[in-house]
Amino acid sequence: MDFGRISRRHLLQASAALSLGSALGVRSAAAADTTIGFIYVGSRDDYGYNQAHAQGAAALKKLPGLKVVEEEKVPETDAVEKTMESMINLDGATLIFPTSFGYYSPHVIKMANKYPKLRFQHCGGLWTDKDPKNAGSYFGYIDEAQHVSGIVAGYSTKSGKLGFVAAKPIPQVLRNINAFTLGAKLANPKATTQVIFTGDWSMPVKEAEATNSLIDQGVDVLTCHVDGPKTVVENAARRGALVCGYHVNQSPLAPKAYLTGAEWNWEALYPKFVKMMAAGEAIPNFYRGGLKEEIVKVSPYGEAVSAEARKHADDIKAKLKEGSYTIFKGPISDNKGHMVIASGTDRGQKDPELEKMDYLVEGVIGATS
Amino acid sequence: MTTDVADPLEAVTAAPPADTGFLKRHGTSIEYILIPGAALAGALVVFGLFVALFGKNPLDLYFYMYQGAFGTAFSWQNTLTRAAPLILTALCTALPAQLGMVIIGGEGALLIGALAATSVALWLQSMPPLVVQVAMACAGMIGGGLWILLSGALRQYRGVNETISSLLLVYIALAILNHLVEGIMRDPASLNKPSTREIGAANMIGTIPGTEVHWGLLFGLIAALAAYVLIYHTTFGFAARVAGGNVRAAKIVGLSVGKLILTICFLAGACAGLAGMVEVAAVQGRTNANLAAGYGFTGILVAFLARQNPLAIIPVAILLGGISASGGLLQRRLGLPDASVLVLQGIIFVFVLASDALYGRIGFLKGKT
Numbered sequence: 204m205d206f207g208r209i210s211r212r213h214l215l216q217a218s219a220a221l222s223l224g225s226a227l228g229v230r231s232a233a234a235a236d237t238t239i240g241f242i243y244v245g246s247r248d249d250y251g252y253n254q255a256h257a258q259g260a261a262a263l264k265k266l267p268g269l270k271v272v273e274e275e276k277v278p279e280t281d282a283v284e285k286t287m288e289s290m291i292n293l294d295g296a297t298l299i300f301p302t303s304f305g306y307y308s309p310h311v312i313k314m315a316n317k318y319p320k321l322r323f324q325h326c327g328g329l330w331t332d333k334d335p336k337n338a339g340s341y342f343g344y345i346d347e348a349q350h351v352s353g354i355v356a357g358y359s360t361k362s363g364k365l366g367f368v369a370a371k372p373i374p375q376v377l378r379n380i381n382a383f384t385l386g387a388k389l390a391n392p393k394a395t396t397q398v399i400f401t402g403d404w405s406m407p408v409k410e411a412e413a414t415n416s417l418i419d420q421g422v423d424v425l426t427c428h429v430d431g432p433k434t435v436v437e438n439a440a441r442r443g444a445l446v447c448g449y450h451v452n453q454s455p456l457a458p459k460a461y462l463t464g465a466e467w468n469w470e471a472l473y474p475k476f477v478k479m480m481a482a483g484e485a486i487p488n489f490y491r492g493g494l495k496e497e498i499v500k501v502s503p504y505g506e507a508v509s510a511e512a513r514k515h516a517d518d519i520k521a522k523l524k525e526g527s528y529t530i531f532k533g534p535i536s537d538n539k540g541h542m543v544i545a546s547g548t549d550r551g552q553k554d555p556e557l558e559k560m561d562y563l564v565e566g567v568i569g570a571t572s
Numbered sequence: 573m574t575t576d577v578a579d580p581l582e583a584v585t586a587a588p589p590a591d592t593g594f595l596k597r598h599g600t601s602i603e604y605i606l607i608p609g610a611a612l613a614g615a616l617v618v619f620g621l622f623v624a625l626f627g628k629n630p631l632d633l634y635f636y637m638y639q640g641a642f643g644t645a646f647s648w649q650n651t652l653t654r655a656a657p658l659i660l661t662a663l664c665t666a667l668p669a670q671l672g673m674v675i676i677g678g679e680g681a682l683l684i685g686a687l688a689a690t691s692v693a694l695w696l697q698s699m700p701p702l703v704v705q706v707a708m709a710c711a712g713m714i715g716g717g718l719w720i721l722l723s724g725a726l727r728q729y730r731g732v733n734e735t736i737s738s739l740l741l742v743y744i745a746l747a748i749l750n751h752l753v754e755g756i757m758r759d760p761a762s763l764n765k766p767s768t769r770e771i772g773a774a775n776m777i778g779t780i781p782g783t784e785v786h787w788g789l790l791f792g793l794i795a796a797l798a799a800y801v802l803i804y805h806t807t808f809g810f811a812a813r814v815a816g817g818n819v820r821a822a823k824i825v826g827l828s829v830g831k832l833i834l835t836i837c838f839l840a841g842a843c844a845g846l847a848g849m850v851e852v853a854a855v856q857g858r859t860n861a862n863l864a865a866g867y868g869f870t871g872i873l874v875a876f877l878a879r880q881n882p883l884a885i886i887p888v889a890i891l892l893g894g895i896s897a898s899g900g901l902l903q904r905r906l907g908l909p910d911a912s913v914l915v916l917q918g919i920i921f922v923f924v925l926a927s928d929a930l931y932g933r934i935g936f937l938k939g940k941t
Contacts, residue, residue, distance in 0.1 A: 280863075293644070305765055
């Protein structure tokens with residue numbers, strides 16, 4: 204009896220102290236700090252899409268006066284609305300980064316309408332004029348970095364066969380496959396890219412099967428566009444193939460086999476956003492860029508990359524940074540023999556036609572449907 | 573000496589007869605509250621120890637769990653929103669369980685229900701919203717019902733294990749959904765996130781007035797009550813329970829077991845299909861891969877924790893909704909990974925299953941001394 208009463212009293216005291224503490228915490232947070240919420244669709248140490256954003260969040264944590272709260276594995280349902288509201292109501296967040304593509308419509312739009320004074324920065328480049336002004340959507344032209352990877356891959360392959368493990372045949376993914384292949388063909392005009400679509404963003408078993416089957420067919424350099432490239436990178440390295448990474452630098456997973464990779468550079472972009480807000484500038488609602496704008500970057504070259512490959516890749520990288528180079532420059536045919544970009548037509552990175560890409564260029568082995 | 577011992581014993585046996593009578597009459601009901609309650613408390617203690625191993629204060633943990641799930645009006649809404657689809661998907665497992673069948677394919681019925689509801693809404697777009705909404709609900713229920721009916725029919729006519737078939741049908745449902753959403757039902761404007769066209773704001777069913785919780789919660793409550801009445805207060809339900817207890821005995825007394833299996837499977841699938849319709853009509857506004865968020869699988873857990881009792885599903889769904897609502901706060905305040913919520917769910921599951929052995933074995937609840 205006595206024991207029960209004491210422990211209950213202790214519990215009450217403890218919880219009173221805790222709620223007081225948290226109330227004080229919130230108050231001081233409101234006074235001194237800006238709270239920023241990050242929401243990830245997968246786990247933040249996936250060596251992939253989500254880790255790239257978590258690295259951006261980590262860059263913000265280093266800045267003074269900012270408090271960063273993070274939540275991982277939030278599905279693209281009303282759960283993400285509740286997570287955003289929970290960050291707003293319980294943590295006092297005023298800037299939220301819902302980082303998954305599928306969060307935008309209807310969830311981010313709904314929350315932006317409900318909380319017009321707060322800022323929502325979504326990753327995916329989906330904002331249009333009809334959407335709330337306090338919502339923004341940014342994205343990077345990562346096909347530029349894939350193009351550079353493709354050049355390195357083209358020099359590194361002995362069989363002339365490259366492999367690409369991809370999630371879905373959607374424009375974003377097709378653009379990466381095509382940019383990679385066009386890069387490889389600069390280095391080795393006979394190079395081909397065999398592509399396998401797994402059907403979804405995170406399918407580790409299928410990704411491993413695809414990697415093995417590509418290597419069985421003679422592919423000796425692989426890359427991918429899935430949420431977590433870990434499976435592809437590790438399996439390729441184990442089978443003695445070389446790899447180009449995606450999303451983040453995967454060289455720690457396969458130091459010898461890792462050639463280079465196409466990475467996001469959120470750790471440069473996010474502090475830029477916060478500085479814009481602090482200076483009272485408006486962040487553009489629609490914000491996109493590539494290597495030049497430092498939204499994407501190329502991993503440092505691995506030891507297996509030849510001097511010739513480095514020179515050629517560095518040259519193209521420098522031109523992309525200047526903005527004086529076009530990847531999708533006609534004439535380009537698809538792999539069924541149809542001309543998709545006519546001779547004399549340059550489709551620069553911001554060309555809206557590229558956003559609708561539904562073909563695979565000549566040199567890619569595979570089909571979009 | 574002998575009298576010394578006999579006296580207190582006599583006193584106990586002669587002690588308030590009304591009290592023992594109360595226990596005799598209500599012992600079983602008390603058991604149904606006491607045993608799961610104790611199992612839950614035990615699970616929370618073990619989870620507290622688990623968290624303490626990572627150097628976090630268990631009292632903080634309990635406080636944040638309470639705050640995140642039930643501590644504020646917002647938290648309650650968050651919890652109920654997450655609980656809403658779970659009541660319906662749990663019924664998809666709990667109803668067939670009355671017949672001794674283990675159906676774990678609620679996720680598939682949810683997806684097919686969502687697809688059916690969306691198709692009907694797109695087809696009837698020019699009709700008044702109420703007509704569209706009722707048609708969507710009917711289509712969702714019929715779609716989901718037929719899907720689980722498949723498992724029931726395979727078991728009845730072909731002797732296929734319903735657990736395996738219902739699980740495999742989930743993957744078939746997902747494949748059908750992806751095929752249609754990326755194919756003939758695709759909205760051409762949904763470039764990087766293949767989706768159907770939107771059902772239109774006018775056809776959305778919105779939230780329960782005065783709250784932010786969608787109508788799925790009310791549908792779930794009604795369905796759970798109806799299922800309870802059906803199972804425990806109708807001859808049909810009685811027949812189902814007889815067949816669940818002993819199929820041969822049921823056949824000998826002339827019950828049509830086949831008809832029972834098919835009817836119950838249809839009703840079970842209809843519940844999950846309705847959950848799918850609600851996800852479309854109250855949350856997403858269209859069909860895409862976001863719908864496969866695992867509600868069907870969490871529903872299995874809810875049904876087993878509720879010991880397949882339709883009424884008990886309601887508090888259990890709210891409990892699991894609360895755990896998932898507070899999971900975010902645990903990540904943000906304590907830095908625990910998302911997986912910690914799965915650990916807690918697992919511990920609760922093991923405790924509740926293990927506590928099954930206690931029913932009818934706690935002497936004092938039987939009025940025994």
